[in-house]
Amino acid sequence: MPKITNDPDKKTWLPVKVDSDFPIQNIPFGVFLTRDDIVTIGTRIGDHAIDLGALHQLGYFEGIPLTDDIFLQDTLNDFISDGKKTWRLVRNRIGEIFDAENGTLRDREDHKKIVLFSMEEIEMQLPVQIGDYTDFYSSKEHATNVGTMFRDPEKALMPNWLHIPVGYHGRSSTIVTSGTPVRRPMGQTLPPGADTPVFGPSKRVDFELEMAFITTDANALGEPVPVDEAEDYIFGMVLFNDWSARDIQKWEYVPLGPFLAKNFASSISPWIVTMDALAPFRVKSPPQDPKPLPYLQQKEKHTFDIHLEVEITPENSVPTVVTKSNFKYMYWTMAQQLAHHTVNGCKINSGDMLGSGTISGPHPDSYGSMLELAWQGTKPLELTGGEKRAFIEDNDTVTMRGYCEKGGLRIGFGEVKGKLLPVFQPKKKS
Amino acid sequence: MPKITNDPDKKTWLPVKVDSDFPIQNIPFGVFLTRDDIVTIGTRIGDHAIDLGALHQLGYFEGIPLTDDIFLQDTLNDFISDGKKTWRLVRNRIGEIFDAENGTLRDREDHKKIVLFSMEEIEMQLPVQIGDYTDFYSSKEHATNVGTMFRDPEKALMPNWLHIPVGYHGRSSTIVTSGTPVRRPMGQTLPPGADTPVFGPSKRVDFELEMAFITTDANALGEPVPVDEAEDYIFGMVLFNDWSARDIQKWEYVPLGPFLAKNFASSISPWIVTMDALAPFRVKSPPQDPKPLPYLQQKEKHTFDIHLEVEITPENSVPTVVTKSNFKYMYWTMAQQLAHHTVNGCKINSGDMLGSGTISGPHPDSYGSMLELAWQGTKPLELTGGEKRAFIEDNDTVTMRGYCEKGGLRIGFGEVKGKLLPVFQPKKKS
Numbered sequence: 027m028p029k030i031t032n033d034p035d036k037k038t039w040l041p042v043k044v045d046s047d048f049p050i051q052n053i054p055f056g057v058f059l060t061r062d063d064i065v066t067i068g069t070r071i072g073d074h075a076i077d078l079g080a081l082h083q084l085g086y087f088e089g090i091p092l093t094d095d096i097f098l099q100d101t102l103n104d105f106i107s108d109g110k111k112t113w114r115l116v117r118n119r120i121g122e123i124f125d126a127e128n129g130t131l132r133d134r135e136d137h138k139k140i141v142l143f144s145m146e147e148i149e150m151q152l153p154v155q156i157g158d159y160t161d162f163y164s165s166k167e168h169a170t171n172v173g174t175m176f177r178d179p180e181k182a183l184m185p186n187w188l189h190i191p192v193g194y195h196g197r198s199s200t201i202v203t204s205g206t207p208v209r210r211p212m213g214q215t216l217p218p219g220a221d222t223p224v225f226g227p228s229k230r231v232d233f234e235l236e237m238a239f240i241t242t243d244a245n246a247l248g249e250p251v252p253v254d255e256a257e258d259y260i261f262g263m264v265l266f267n268d269w270s271a272r273d274i275q276k277w278e279y280v281p282l283g284p285f286l287a288k289n290f291a292s293s294i295s296p297w298i299v300t301m302d303a304l305a306p307f308r309v310k311s312p313p314q315d316p317k318p319l320p321y322l323q324q325k326e327k328h329t330f331d332i333h334l335e336v337e338i339t340p341e342n343s344v345p346t347v348v349t350k351s352n353f354k355y356m357y358w359t360m361a362q363q364l365a366h367h368t369v370n371g372c373k374i375n376s377g378d379m380l381g382s383g384t385i386s387g388p389h390p391d392s393y394g395s396m397l398e399l400a401w402q403g404t405k406p407l408e409l410t411g412g413e414k415r416a417f418i419e420d421n422d423t424v425t426m427r428g429y430c431e432k433g434g435l436r437i438g439f440g441e442v443k444g445k446l447l448p449v450f451q452p453k454k455k456s
Numbered sequence: 457m458p459k460i461t462n463d464p465d466k467k468t469w470l471p472v473k474v475d476s477d478f479p480i481q482n483i484p485f486g487v488f489l490t491r492d493d494i495v496t497i498g499t500r501i502g503d504h505a506i507d508l509g510a511l512h513q514l515g516y517f518e519g520i521p522l523t524d525d526i527f528l529q530d531t532l533n534d535f536i537s538d539g540k541k542t543w544r545l546v547r548n549r550i551g552e553i554f555d556a557e558n559g560t561l562r563d564r565e566d567h568k569k570i571v572l573f574s575m576e577e578i579e580m581q582l583p584v585q586i587g588d589y590t591d592f593y594s595s596k597e598h599a600t601n602v603g604t605m606f607r608d609p610e611k612a613l614m615p616n617w618l619h620i621p622v623g624y625h626g627r628s629s630t631i632v633t634s635g636t637p638v639r640r641p642m643g644q645t646l647p648p649g650a651d652t653p654v655f656g657p658s659k660r661v662d663f664e665l666e667m668a669f670i671t672t673d674a675n676a677l678g679e680p681v682p683v684d685e686a687e688d689y690i691f692g693m694v695l696f697n698d699w700s701a702r703d704i705q706k707w708e709y710v711p712l713g714p715f716l717a718k719n720f721a722s723s724i725s726p727w728i729v730t731m732d733a734l735a736p737f738r739v740k741s742p743p744q745d746p747k748p749l750p751y752l753q754q755k756e757k758h759t760f761d762i763h764l765e766v767e768i769t770p771e772n773s774v775p776t777v778v779t780k781s782n783f784k785y786m787y788w789t790m791a792q793q794l795a796h797h798t799v800n801g802c803k804i805n806s807g808d809m810l811g812s813g814t815i816s817g818p819h820p821d822s823y824g825s826m827l828e829l830a831w832q833g834t835k836p837l838e839l840t841g842g843e844k845r846a847f848i849e850d851n852d853t854v855t856m857r858g859y860c861e862k863g864g865l866r867i868g869f870g871e872v873k874g875k876l877l878p879v880f881q882p883k884k885k886s
Contacts, residue, residue: 157587158629163712184710189653190644194712195625195719199588199803200677209678211800214620214749223619225749228800247630247721248639248880274800280614282593282624283713289625290800291677319644319655370641370658370704370720371880373629450678450801 028114030302034435037126040142042072047429047438050124053117054297054439055102055262059149067097067105068148070297071124075143078116084137086123086130090115101155102298103377106242106261113261114302150296152203153264154240154377159201160367161236161268161288161381162193164358166312168386171398176276188316191358191366193380196268197289201379203296204442210420210449211290213274227449228271230403231418234384235336235394235426236266237353239360240298244374251374253324253365259374260360262298265334265426265442266381269293272397272417294379295426295442303437307331307430311359318362321369328359332439334385334428336394341421343411349399351385351392353428420448458544460732464865467556470572472502477859477868480554483547484727484869485532485692489579497527497535498573500727501554505573508546514567516553516560520545531585532728536672536691537806543691544732580726582633583694584670584807589631590797591666591698591718591811592623594788596742598816601828606706618746621788621796623810626698627719631809633726634872640850640879641720643704653707657879660702660833661848664814665766665824665856667783668696669790670728674804681804683754683795689804690790692728695764695856695872696811699723702827702847724809725856725872733867737761737860741789748792751799758789762869764815764858766824771851773841779829781815781822783858850878 038050048054048070058068058075066079079097081087091112096105105113123131131137163169166183169192173182186192202208210231214223244251244259251259268288275287308327317323332353339345358366363380384394393399396417400406403416418424423445429438468480478484478500488498488505496509509527511517521542526535535543553561561567593599596613599622603612616622632638640661644653674681674689681689698718705717738757747753762783769775793810814824823829826847830836833846848854853875859868 158627160715185646185651186644186653186707186710190708192708192712192715194715195627197588197625197802198628199805199808200801202677209801212680213800214616216615221615222746223616223749225751247632248877250642250880250882271800277616278620278622279711279713280616281709281713282622283709283711285590285622285624286796286800286802289802316652319653321655366716370643370701370716371630371639372627372716372719375629378629447678450680452680 028111028118030114030305031118031121032306034433038071038124039126039132040071040074040124045436046072047436047440048072049436050121051435052299052303052437053120054299055153056297057100057102057151057153059151060143061147065100065151067099067102069120073145075145075148077141077143080140087116087119090119100151101377102153103155106240107376109242110258113300117300117302150203152201153296153298156198156201156379157375157377159196159198159379160193161196161383162191162358162363163383164191164356164363165383165386165394166357167355167388168384168394168398171386171393175402189318191363193363193367194283196292200289201292201294204293206293207445207447208269208291208293209447211271211274211286212449213271213286214277215273216277223277228274230272231446232270232272232396233336233418233424234268234270235334235349235351236268236382236384237263237332237428238266238294238379238381239263241374241378241380242376245368247373248371250371251364251368253322253361256361256364257301259364260301262300263304264298265295265428265439267293267424267426267442267444268381293442293444295439297440299437299439304330304430306435307432309354312357314357321365322362324359324361328361329354329356330430332428332430334426337425338409338415339423339425340409340411340413340419343413346409348407349391349393351387351394353385355385355387356382418446420446422446458541458548460544460735461548461551462736464863468501468554469556469562470501470504470554475866476502477866477870478502479866480551481865482729482733482867483550484729485583486727487530487532487581487583489581490573491577495530495581497529497532499550503575505575505578507571507573510570517546517549520549530581531807532583533585533807536670539672540688543730547730547732580633582631583726583728586628586631586809587805587807589626589628589809590623591626591813592621592788592793593813594621594786594793595813595816595824596787597785597818598814598824601816601823605832619748621793623793623797624713626722630719631722631724634723636723637875637877638699638721638723639877641701641704641716642879643701643716644707645703646707658701658704661876662700662702662826663766663848663854664698664700665764665779665781666696666698666812666814667693667762667858668724668809668811669693671804671808671810672806675798677803678801680801681794681798683752683791686791686794687731689794690731692730693734694728695725695858695869697723697854697856697872697874698811723872723874725869727870729867729869734760734860736865737862739784742787744787751795752792754789754791758791759784759786760860762858762860764856767855768839768845769853769855770839770841770843770849773843776839778837779821779823781817781824783815785815785817786812848876850876852876
């Protein structure tokens with residue numbers, strides 16, 4: 027397995043602003059549409075997007091076992107299937123090519139013209155074809171808040187919650203990339219006090235501040251992935267807004283779980299940040315008491331210190347940061363989620379996505395959803411522009427950001443942004 | 457839109473046994489591996505599989521707008537994307553080619569050698585790449601039985617059940633075709649009376665007798681499919697065994713629904729029977745009281761009279777039919793399921809699969825799962841070979857069959873079969 031190169035002092039010959047999420051130590055992977063309307067796989071340094079398909083054709087990945095068209099694809103799935111050793115070789119090579127001291131590409135204007143794009147001239151795409159998407163529910167604070175609101179504050183956590191990284195299947199077909207607008211859903215809800223439902227626009231559209239990880243092929247059908255091997259099958263992470271319609275959810279979710287309340291849309295950030303890039307930010311996860319069953323037990327540091335925030339921007343108004351949280355609050359780790367998911371033999375493929383669940387911190391200003399921040403509508407938030415918000419209103423834009431910072435090194439995820447459009451109006455039949 | 461040809465008196469020049477599921481009026485679609493190890497799309501008449509890729513290359517589909525490689529693929533997804541008009545043209549043309557009176561192919565020994573296979577020399581594959589899989593819970597009898605066992609017999613149906621075709625997302629990566637063995641899953645369960653879970657093999661592996669339908673691209677993200685258009689987006693149906701681990705399910709499913717209890721494996725029959733083939737067997741679905749909300753209201757006949765049965769065959773023993781049910785018992789129709797699924801704008805793609813939920817009839821010998829048939833283990837079934845069964849034992853084979861019959865015409869689905877293997881034994885580390 028090749029060494030990771032994460033030298034915090036390393037410099038690049040590309041311009042990178044001091045607070046950029048994308049220094050040469052990041053090297054995330056994504057898919058974009060170039061100025062010539064070609065879809066390619068790329069990476070990003072500072073405010074430059076780099077066409078890896080073009081770099082490969084020019085011979086810059088010589089010596090790394092890659093098929094000729096591995097980066098000339100509209101998803102990362104095949105590259106992810108190549109496995110951890112290959113991802114690391116490619117990431118390290120990109121680090122070399124853009125090193126300040128390396129003139130190979132730096133001094134070739136003809137090559138740079140083909141390989142480099144400014145972020146303004148490209149359009150980010152969904153980076154993977156997501157085969158299956160699973161969402162967990164792994165923040166103890168979030169589960170406790172929801173249990174307190176919807177059930178009994180004395181028994182807020184379900185009896186299984188401290189034993190199982192509770193999860194459920196979501197919808198892959200409606201996962202969209204940052205910037206894609208989202209429609210307020212129509213649906214059935216039960217008005218307070220009523221005993222029959224009504225149909226109409228959801229009145230309680232919410233965000234859920236989450237992160238998600240993307241896997242490679244991990245196992246054969248029927249074979250579990252042990253918890254201490256699970257991280258080898260994680261390609262990287264993205265920011266994730268699991269849009270939710272709370273009123274639809276409340277009426278539909280017993281006994282089989284959330285369905286239409288969640289599957290109208292889910293948004294991810296376009297750059298997948300690799301586990302290698304996140305390595306310097308490893309921290310211990312919260313202590314687990316009771317001790318989990320042996321197939322879920324881990325030692326050492328298995329989570330990451332990732333600062334997160336959510337901003338709401340009403341139409342023609344100014345943005346307000348409504349919460350600041352951190353990925354490190356999660357009770358269950360990604361490795362535990364993956365080990366649990368496969369303990370029954372469930373097959374994990376390249377391009378599957380596993381969401382963390384809402385990431386709520388211990389304090390009311392670190393909660394990961396409007397449901398919790400405005401406590402079921404009872405404590406509306408006052409925004410900077412003077413607006414009040416209990417849930418998300420039409421034409422509000424929700425933006426999530428995330429980054430790690432330590433010893434002068436900052437690795438970030440950029441953002442995932444989505445505007446909530448009014449409900450769909452069918453064309454009148456004439 | 458071309459006419460459907462379902463003449464019950466039509467004969468074919470291929471041999472077809474009197475009780476065959478696959479007369480010339482069926483013409484299902486599937487994917488198989490030929491004797492030359494090539495994957496192709498095909499159909500079946502009697503005990504012959506027909507290579508549609510070869511037929512197309514020989515010009516038999518002339519005049520129908522099809523790309524050259526539409527049948528030379530390892531899934532039906534692209535063909536399904538071509539839409540209902542094209543499926544009907546192709547199915548009608550196949551009916552003409554194999555009509556007893558038509559000598560075009562019948563009298564060409566050289567062509568027949570390339571096009572025809574006996575069922576013994578081919579190997580059926582999964583017919584579609586399933587993007588998203590949703591399972592419903594649409595049998596009132598099943599929901600009532602489960603509610604009676606697990607909750608309160610007086611309030612067996614949840615308040616939402618008569619208003620919503622309740623559904624939830626399942627796992628696509630573990631859907632397998634008939635014949636694929638299935639492993640008994642390991643998992644967490646809560647022993648009776650205990651307050652902490654244990655880890656081990658599931659002791660309550662069950663089948664669920666279901667059917668499922670396969671869709672074509674139905675809508676743009678954010679746009680609902682009206683209930684009276686929904687059937688246009690259904691390509692066809694298969695038999696479906698939604699393997700379930702009842703003890704894992706009981707411990708994990710509150711509050712987010714079944715997860716590891718279901719996603720270890722689900723089996724489908726390999727031939728997709730088209731809605732056109734099923735047209736003669738349309739019947740009215742059970743009356744719905746209370747009347748559903750307008751977006752779910754339908755008139756006329758929107759379900760199908762499909763006889764179903766499940767057989768258990770222990771290792772080295774004889775088969776026993778343990779239940780006989782019928783698809784027509786389902787309370788919610790496929791069109792209602794699809795309209796509900798998309799009412800919030802959820803996107804439906806070609807190759808998505810929507811399961812009916814367990815199909816239980818009104819009588820105890822028509823229940824669709826061992827959970828109900830043996831009433832939570834309290835009334836084990838006695839099999840023909842003398843074995844007793846409360847749930848499925850290691851090395852039992854479960855076989856489901858389904859067919860329609862009316863006025864001398866029989867259209868069937870063949871079978872979906874799966875053997876339950878003992879739990880996976882990891883190799884010892886040396």
